Structure formats: structure tokens, C-alpha cells
Amino acid sequence: MRTACVVLCLSVLVACGGRSGSRKAIQNKGSDTLVNVAQTWAEEYKKVNPNVAVAVSGGGTGTGLSALINGTVDIANASRKMEPKEIELARKHGIEPVEFIVGYDALAVYVHAKNPLPSLTMAKLAEIYADGGSISRWDQLGVDVPDAKDSKIVLVSRQNNSGTYAYFKEAVLGKDREYRMGTLDMHGSKDVVDLVHKTPGAIGYSGLAYHTDEVRMIPIAKDDDSPAIIPCEKTALDQSYPIARPLFMYSRGQPEGEVKAYLDWILSDAGQRVIADRGYAPVRPLPEK
Amino acid sequence: MSQFTATPRNHRQHRRQSVVKAIFLLMTVLLIVPVLLILTFLIVKGAPVLSFEFLFAMPENGMTAGGILPALVGTVWLVTVALLASVPVGVAAAIYLSEYAPDNWLTRAINLAIINLAGVPSIVHALFGVGAFVLFFKFGTSILAASLTLAIMTLPVVIVSTLEALRSVPQAFREACWNMGATRWQTIRKVVLPNSVSGILTGVILEVSRTAGETAPIMFTGAAFFLPFLPQGVLDQTMALSLHLFVISTQVPGVPEGFPYGVALVLISLVLLMNAISIGFRTWLRGRKKW
Numbered sequence: 001m002r003t004a005c006v007v008l009c010l011s012v013l014v015a016c017g018g019r020s021g022s023r024k025a026i027q028n029k030g031s032d033t034l035v036n037v038a039q040t041w042a043e044e045y046k047k048v049n050p051n052v053a054v055a056v057s058g059g060g061t062g063t064g065l066s067a068l069i070n071g072t073v074d075i076a077n078a079s080r081k082m083e084p085k086e087i088e089l090a091r092k093h094g095i096e097p098v099e100f101i102v103g104y105d106a107l108a109v110y111v112h113a114k115n116p117l118p119s120l121t122m123a124k125l126a127e128i129y130a131d132g133g134s135i136s137r138w139d140q141l142g143v144d145v146p147d148a149k150d151s152k153i154v155l156v157s158r159q160n161n162s163g164t165y166a167y168f169k170e171a172v173l174g175k176d177r178e179y180r181m182g183t184l185d186m187h188g189s190k191d192v193v194d195l196v197h198k199t200p201g202a203i204g205y206s207g208l209a210y211h212t213d214e215v216r217m218i219p220i221a222k223d224d225d226s227p228a229i230i231p232c233e234k235t236a237l238d239q240s241y242p243i244a245r246p247l248f249m250y251s252r253g254q255p256e257g258e259v260k261a262y263l264d265w266i267l268s269d270a271g272q273r274v275i276a277d278r279g280y281a282p283v284r285p286l287p288e289k
Numbered sequence: 290m291s292q293f294t295a296t297p298r299n300h301r302q303h304r305r306q307s308v309v310k311a312i313f314l315l316m317t318v319l320l321i322v323p324v325l326l327i328l329t330f331l332i333v334k335g336a337p338v339l340s341f342e343f344l345f346a347m348p349e350n351g352m353t354a355g356g357i358l359p360a361l362v363g364t365v366w367l368v369t370v371a372l373l374a375s376v377p378v379g380v381a382a383a384i385y386l387s388e389y390a391p392d393n394w395l396t397r398a399i400n401l402a403i404i405n406l407a408g409v410p411s412i413v414h415a416l417f418g419v420g421a422f423v424l425f426f427k428f429g430t431s432i433l434a435a436s437l438t439l440a441i442m443t444l445p446v447v448i449v450s451t452l453e454a455l456r457s458v459p460q461a462f463r464e465a466c467w468n469m470g471a472t473r474w475q476t477i478r479k480v481v482l483p484n485s486v487s488g489i490l491t492g493v494i495l496e497v498s499r500t501a502g503e504t505a506p507i508m509f510t511g512a513a514f515f516l517p518f519l520p521q522g523v524l525d526q527t528m529a530l531s532l533h534l535f536v537i538s539t540q541v542p543g544v545p546e547g548f549p550y551g552v553a554l555v556l557i558s559l560v561l562l563m564n565a566i567s568i569g570f571r572t573w574l575r576g577r578k579k580w
Contacts, residue, residue: 023518025525027430036541039515040351046517055430055526056515058540059508072423072430188539210542278351 024258029057030064030077061163078248079163097250104281106208106231107243108217110196119219119228130177148201156204157183209279236281335550353543363527370436379447387455407445411505414442418510433523435511443496454488487571494567498560504531530556
């Protein structure tokens, strides 16, 4: 009995002597918007280079950037630009973040499939979402939403460490306005779409890639004189859709070795095809297959 | 009228007794209902997706197809390493507290610390794990860091249940042994431990169940959203069933409806299987008990 125990312990210790021999691990963490693309990149990259294991984690842009600052990841995914004070903090830790734009995301405004609203302008969207904004009922927009209680607009938003939350605030509300109190703050891009699908009177914002047949995307116009644009890859890339943003990856210093090879592959046609298939816009138009 | 004839008062008390008993029975049944409902629900929804491929294939197509092998293997790794770390420490601590420790302020302080450790929320353990194991000891986000965090979290369970097991060994056994001239260690080795092994195992079973299901402590310390490979050592990161369940039910679009239930079913079956093995082993040990 005792011998068996000793043998077992020893064999376990020998078996797990440490990190897997020749395989290089790349740590990749951050934005929930990018996490599914990052996951597919990691999955596909296994076929390109089986000697590199890319470990992907989500948690939000803030989570990824603070991990980069702490030096626990090789690449951080971010759905917004790194702030000056974050860069400064990274430098204090001896890390010089290097920025890569890996794709573009259009933030679609979703409503229930039965909602007849034809389009919105950026100004109206701000009145809906901003604290002290003047629009809180669907009939103020001249539409009758079936099953919406008292025609009330149910606001769906994101948790405040999300890059999507920060970007929507910056693009729609502007610097001086805050979100209205009492928004329903979801912890994932998919949750927003799910909730909008289940709530007839709801409106919510989330990545273009999270579109399902059960919700409708509202075309958005820059102002009263501009045409309303439906979000899609093309309108995100040519910036005609007003709520489109670049997606970033930050490396710890100038990338070298396997990390560089991985980032180069992501920016290659093969890597960009992955992000396009996932419903985001690639950094440049891709050649036909 | 005989003095043994039931008076109206007796009847009333008897009725009251029946009512109270019925209420207590109802409460007990209510306790079982959620368990049965959860299991039935999981089996109905999850069983259709279970297959050899689901268990033993890598995830494919952005985790919307293929299997859950890396998560399954990862959970086994995490639980095993956590057990290897916490059981020796926990049992040794319990033996000291039960067999050697004098009843003084230090012992009382240690006992208080153990009780408090049991009350610390798991997310706080996670934070501690990040600070201590990931950053300070530089294990990085790895199985080692995650398992040690889990081990610290479950240590109180092991200590408390081991203590109870040791205390259930009659004091007379020890005294008889000492009277034969045996040292304390000989007594522990030959008399106390063999007679309390089944109780100690109970603690281990509880630990396994808790460890396998925890998500918060491993989220920041070692579990990944996705990994294209199986872990090969304790310094690798890993996927885990509990986190995988969270991920595919909230983060990934286009996952087939049965997948999350399938993962939940596998997780719960894994825990039940481990429990069943330990309970079987325990019964066998108890059968050999001489008193």
C-alpha cells in the first residue's frame, strides 16, 4: 500500500516535470468582443504551426490590458485604444506596448424582430441612452412596438469595464454625457442580443458578429441630412457606418520570434479571412478565394 | 372509565403530532425535488449530445462543434494536483490539532483561522491566487497556480472532516495503546489512522466535488477560454469544464442548444463517479473495521 503511494507520487512528479518540452506557449487575453475571433485564430494557427500553443482568455479589454501591464500575457486583445495613463503604467513596469489593428467592428444597434422602427440618427440614439435624454418611450419615435409595456424603451448596456461600453459612450454620447441610470448591464456581447430577443421593448448595442435572425439591426444615420447606413463589413471598413471602431492587439514590446510569427499570420490574408468569416471587417479588402 | 382511555386532550396532541410529522416530511421531500429536477433536466437536455466524439474530441469551428476533451482532461488535472497539495497538508494539520496540540491560545487561534478560511468567498481566494502564485511565485497562469488556489480554498474542508474522523476514534483505544508503551506516533500510525480512514475519505470526497465545480478561483489563475492543445505539465494553462460551461453558455454565439447541458451533465457525472468510487472504497474499509 505504502510503496504504491510512493510510486504513484513519484510518477506524477516525473510526468509533470514542468512545461511541455518543445512547444512554445503564447498567452493571449482580453476583450470579450475579440475573444471568439482570437479563439478561432488560435484554433486555425494550430494547423499552421503545431509547435505553438496559443492560450486564449476573455474577461474584457481592461482585464487584458492590466494583464499586459503586469506582464502575465504576451498579447492583449482590446476593443478600444490603450489610454495614455495605461501606457504610462505599462512603461513603469518596463513594458512598451506595441499596437496592431487587427480588424474593424461595427457596433450594431439591436431591437426586437417585431419592432418596426425604420432608422435612427446618432442624435436620437444619444437622447435614448444619455442621462437626462429626452426619449424614453417608443411612441416618441412614432412607432408602436407590439408587446412593449407602456411603449417604454428598455435600455440594454454593458458592464463598465467592457471596451464596447467605453466605445459606445465615446461614439454616441460624447465626452460630457453619461449613460442613463437603470440600464440593464450585460456581461457579454451575446447576452445583450439574447436579452433584446426576449424583450419586445428593448434596445441594445453589440458587435455586428453577434447578429441573429431573432433581432433586427437598426440603420444609423450620422445626422438628419445623411442616409441611414446598415452596419456590415463594407460599411465598417469604409467608415460610412458611424459606430465602427478598430480592434486592437497589443504586444509586450516589439514582437519577436513566435509572437511575431503569430501576429504576422493574423494580419496575413489567411488570418484576416478568419476575422471576416466571424462577421467583422478585415483590415483591408481581401482577394477573392 | 379506565385511566388508560384516551382523553380529548390526548387526541388533540396526537393530531398535532401527525401534522408536525407531515410538515417535516414535506420539507424533506422538498429538499429532494430540486436535485431530481436538476438531474432530469440535465439528462433530458444534455444526453442527446453526449457521444464518444463529444467526450474525446478537440473543440472545432469556434467551439460550436467537436468535443470537450481539453476541458475534461483539464478538470482532472486541476482536481488531482489540488488533492496532492491539500490532502497531505490538511491531514497532517488535523493530526497535529487532534493528537498533539495542547489546549492553549495558539491552538484556539489556529482553529479560529481554519473556520475563517472556510468562510472566505471563492473570488477572494482567486485574487489571493493571482497575487501569490501567479505573480509572486511566478508560476504564471498555470495548472499549478490554479490547483494551489483550489487547495487553499478546500483546506478547511479537509482539516475539519479529518478532525471529526480522528475524534470519532474512542479515547480508550489510544489510552490502551499508550499503556502498552507505544509512542504517540506509533498510536497514530497503528490505531488512530486505520480507524479513521473512512471519515478522512469523506472529506476528500467533499473536496473533489467542490474543486471540480469551482470557476472563480481558476478563472484568473490557470483556466483558459480556449487552448488548442491538452496540458502536458503543471506549468501549462488548461481549459476546465466549469469555465467551459460558462464560456459556451454566455460568450460564444452559435453553440448548439444541447452543448451547455452536455457539459453540465459531464461535469456532474464526473463528480458523482469520483464520489461513487470513494464511497465504495469507504464502505470496503468500514467493513474491515473491528468495532
